[in-house]
Amino acid sequence: MAVIKCSNCEQVIGNLEKSYSFQNRHVCFKCKNILEEQANLLSESGLKNQEVDTKENLTVSEEINSGNTYATMPTKNIRHYSGVGRLFYFIVIFGSILVLGMLSPVSDEYDQVGLPIGIFVIHIVITALRLQNIGRSPALSLLLFVPILNLVVTVPCFFAPEGYADTKQLDTVGKVIISLILALFLIFCLIIGYALIFK
Numbered sequence: 001m002a003v004i005k006c007s008n009c010e011q012v013i014g015n016l017e018k019s020y021s022f023q024n025r026h027v028c029f030k031c032k033n034i035l036e037e038q039a040n041l042l043s044e045s046g047l048k049n050q051e052v053d054t055k056e057n058l059t060v061s062e063e064i065n066s067g068n069t070y071a072t073m074p075t076k077n078i079r080h081y082s083g084v085g086r087l088f089y090f091i092v093i094f095g096s097i098l099v100l101g102m103l104s105p106v107s108d109e110y111d112q113v114g115l116p117i118g119i120f121v122i123h124i125v126i127t128a129l130r131l132q133n134i135g136r137s138p139a140l141s142l143l144l145f146v147p148i149l150n151l152v153v154t155v156p157c158f159f160a161p162e163g164y165a166d167t168k169q170l171d172t173v174g175k176v177i178i179s180l181i182l183a184l185f186l187i188f189c190l191i192i193g194y195a196l197i198f199k
Contacts, residue, residue, distance in 0.1 A: 006028040006031050008025070008028075008031040008035065009028065009030075009031050009080065030080065034163075037167060037169065081132065081133050081134075081135060081162050081163050082129075082132055082133065083129040083130055083131070083132035083133030083134075083138075084126065084129045084130055084133055085130075085133060085162065086130075086157075086158060086159070086160075086161070086173070086174075086177075089126055089127075089129075089130045089157055089158070090158065092122065092126045093123065093126065096119045096122050096123065097119070099119070100115060100116060100119050103115060120144075123144060124141050124142070124144055125141075127141040127144060127153065127154060127157060128140075128141035130157040131153070131157065133162050134156065134157070134160045134161075134162070134163070134164045134165050135162075135163050135164060135165030135166045136165045140153050141153065155181065158177055158181070159173075159174040159175075159177040159178050159181070160174060161173070161174050
């Protein structure tokens with residue numbers, strides 16, 4: 001059974017049964033989803049698919065590809081994102097805060113300085129990995145040292161899906177998380193306002 005590669009990212013898929021078809025091309029599952037998203041965006045804006053030469057775009061076996069004409073979307077910006085996802089980021093951030101809160105009362109004077117520093121370093125590293133997964137520069141994690149700007153960096157890390165910096169599209173989970181964040185912020189503002197008015 002022939003081993004084939006994804007015609008977009010050139011990663012080995014395996015056999016034909018494990019591949020996915022997109023406009024007569026055999027691609028991996030991840031590239032299929034990304035290409036379909038781009039196709040939807042371009043169809044909404046009225047753009048047409050670009051025709052390209054078969055030799056420049058195909059990397060699957062000649063037996064599978066021979067005799068086919070391929071219409072492809074522009075794929076130069078399609079890439080696979082590393083880093084960590086939202087769930088892992090959430091677990092690490094709030095888990096480290098919980099550990100800090102539990103250990104602070106029982107730690108000595110040296111641990112009370114070193115422990116928060118260690119937790120903050122963990123936050124910088126995990127934020128850098130999350131930014132990389134979103135599609136932004138990991139160096140932006142250094143803005144955690146800057147008040148207000150640190151919120152601009154960290155808040156998207158909780159709701160933005162993989163590749164958000166390139167696609168600018170929120171999934172259902174991201175929309176739900178944003179709604180919860182806004183609701184909590186509104187409740188916080190109401191509590192502060194009530195305290196200031198009726199103090």
